Amino acid sequence: MVLRGFRYKLAPTADQETLFRQFAGVCRLVYNLALEQRHDWWRQFERTTKSKLNYVAQARELTKLRAEFDWIAAVSQTCQQQALRDLDKAFANFFAGRACYPTPRRKGVNDAFRFQGREVEVRKLNGKWSAVRLPKIGWVKFRDSRPLRGTVKNVTIAMDALGWHVSFACEIDHVAPINICPAVGIDRGVANTLTLSTGEHLSVPASLEAIERRCRSAQHVVGRRKKGSKRRLTAIRRAFRLSAKRARIRRDWQHKTALDMSRRFGTVVLEDLRIKNMTASARGTMEEPGRMVRQKAGLNRSILNQGWFGFETILAYKLEERGGYLLKVDPAYTSQTCSECGAVDSRSRESQAAFVCRHCGFRAHADHNAAINILRRNSASMRMEEGHWLSDEVRTGRGLAPPENPPASAGGRC
Numbered sequence: 001m002v003l004r005g006f007r008y009k010l011a012p013t014a015d016q017e018t019l020f021r022q023f024a025g026v027c028r029l030v031y032n033l034a035l036e037q038r039h040d041w042w043r044q045f046e047r048t049t050k051s052k053l054n055y056v057a058q059a060r061e062l063t064k065l066r067a068e069f070d071w072i073a074a075v076s077q078t079c080q081q082q083a084l085r086d087l088d089k090a091f092a093n094f095f096a097g098r099a100c101y102p103t104p105r106r107k108g109v110n111d112a113f114r115f116q117g118r119e120v121e122v123r124k125l126n127g128k129w130s131a132v133r134l135p136k137i138g139w140v141k142f143r144d145s146r147p148l149r150g151t152v153k154n155v156t157i158a159m160d161a162l163g164w165h166v167s168f169a170c171e172i173d174h175v176a177p178i179n180i181c182p183a184v185g186i187d188r189g190v191a192n193t194l195t196l197s198t199g200e201h202l203s204v205p206a207s208l209e210a211i212e213r214r215c216r217s218a219q220h221v222v223g224r225r226k227k228g229s230k231r232r233l234t235a236i237r238r239a240f241r242l243s244a245k246r247a248r249i250r251r252d253w254q255h256k257t258a259l260d261m262s263r264r265f266g267t268v269v270l271e272d273l274r275i276k277n278m279t280a281s282a283r284g285t286m287e288e289p290g291r292m293v294r295q296k297a298g299l300n301r302s303i304l305n306q307g308w309f310g311f312e313t314i315l316a317y318k319l320e321e322r323g324g325y326l327l328k329v330d331p332a333y334t335s336q337t338c339s340e341c342g343a344v345d346s347r348s349r350e351s352q353a354a355f356v357c358r359h360c361g362f363r364a365h366a367d368h369n370a371a372i373n374i375l376r377r378n379s380a381s382m383r384m385e386e387g388h389w390l391s392d393e394v395r396t397g398r399g400l401a402p403p404e405n406p407p408a409s410a411g412g413r414c
């Protein structure tokens with residue numbers, strides 16, 4: 001059984017859009033009130049009611065709130081309960097050290113609400129369009145761009161810079177087939193986004209760089225406009241639209257490339273990169289200012305722009321579907337090691353692109369050399385088995401972190 005998300009563009013009528021905004025607004029309010037209650041009032045609450053301030057207690061409070069205000073009762077109760085569940089999860093993540101302290105949801109940024117799967121109904125209208133029936137809202141048309149599969153567990157309505165969308169989180173019966181495709185090592189870089197141990201170079205589309213420049217200049221324009229002015233609002237909208245477009249181009253490339261990889265290879269080996277550490281600012285402190293701050297900022301932007309992390313997440317579940325594996329190895333010295341004789345020497349890396357071994361004279365593209373090393377690092381513990389390379393971890397299932405799928409409903413969005 002696997003959980004998969006299906007996202008479609010909605011085509012609501014003007015009245016439905018007003019309802020969407022109302023639903024999103026009330027759910028945001030419920031979330032923010034509950035957050036404030038947890039932040040400021042929990043001591044008093046626990047003293048007077050003798051019960052812990054958790055989801056159950058807050059859902060009870062919500063019922064009282066609904067009885068008092070008609071405009072809160074006008075919005076589906078499940079959506080509001082889901083908002084409280086999101087908050088509960090946000091606090092659980094915070095206390096487990098996985099996330100920062102929950103912050104209030106903001107208008108224009110967190111416009112989303114969620115129903116449970118059994119409350120909604122989906123109907124096909126024609127080849128291009130389908131409709132979804134939402135409680136208290138009715139039938140809303142959406143552009144049916146791909147077939148919906150499995151059992152719908154929950155449905156999220158959310159707005160981004162390009163309009164309202166619906167996301168179905170579905171549970172699908174799936175048994176992964178036996179995968180007998182070969183293994184590959186992938187080196188991630190800035191000049192070539194991905195280099196395979198087969199020698200192929202793959203890069204993010206050039207349009208991404210162009211839109212990145214436009215996006216940055218749009219953000220500069222926002223900074224120049226007066227706060228609260230109409231022109232500032234227009235500039236903000238433009239910047240949002242551009243960054244949404246940039247995200248789509250990047251994700252499209254990630255999906256296509258990951259699909260291709262998962263079809264061709266059974267085991268993919270990547271370096272275990274700490275992207276958060278790699279992209280830390282070089283700014284330093286007041287007493288000890290950092291060096292090359294601007295250059296590091298530029299490199300950070302390039303690293304983040306490559307979308308390495310998103311690619312990894314997508315690749316993990318696509319491989320899992322086909323019975324493949326994603327493995328990660330220690331990245332230390334992969335670019336300074338000779339893939340031919342194994343000698344480690346920093347001088348062997350002649351330039352960004354060229355690798356010439358100081359010991360055996362082996363010449364190769366630096367990224368290609370690194371990709372071979374990455375693949376080899378994993379196969380050190382591998383044995384040939386029925387014509388297929390499998391590492392000890394894969395065969396025994398030990399020491400192998402299961403590839404995680406992206407949560408379908410993180411933060412109320414898909």
Ligand SMILES: [Zn+2]
Pocket residue numbers: 338339340341342343357358359360361362
């Ligand atoms: Zn060598």
